[in-house]
Amino acid sequence: MKTATVTNWDRTQSWTPEALHEPSSEVEVAELVRRVAADNRRIKALGSALSWSDAIDMPGQAIRFPRMAQVLEVDRSAHTVRVQAGAPLCAVND
Numbered sequence: 001m002k003t004a005t006v007t008n009w010d011r012t013q014s015w016t017p018e019a020l021h022e023p024s025s026e027v028e029v030a031e032l033v034r035r036v037a038a039d040n041r042r043i044k045a046l047g048s049a050l051s052w053s054d055a056i057d058m059p060g061q062a063i064r065f066p067r068m069a070q071v072l073e074v075d076r077s078a079h080t081v082r083v084q085a086g087a088p089l090c091a092v093n094d
Contacts, residue, residue: 006046006062013054017044017062024067029085036061048088 007014021043023029036043042060065086073082083092 009048015058017060019061021061021063022065022067023063026068029063029068032063045085 003016003018004020005014005016006020018041021032023032033043042058044058044060044062046062046064065084067086068084069086069088069091070084071081071087071091072084073080075081081092
């Protein structure tokens with residue numbers, strides 16, 4: 001867990017959550033959500049911070065998924081792709 005300021009892509013909005021988590025597995029995500037809920041706190045999932053509004057700014061903790069960004073399965077015949085939560089579109093498109 002670390003604390004860092006999150007800034008959107010055009011640097012018009014920023015927010016410093018109480019804590020910023022970057023789990024590496026679904027088990028870690030589940031444990032984190034349980035722990036935060038047990039403490040009666042809030043947690044917000046962050047994407048690529050593309051928003052131009054202040055929707056990203058909320059009290060509580062944040063979670064993002066750069067360590068869970070793999071393409072897990074490509075089924076060309078069904079035209080489907082299964083990815084982890086942090087997979088950026090550029091990786092999925094490749």
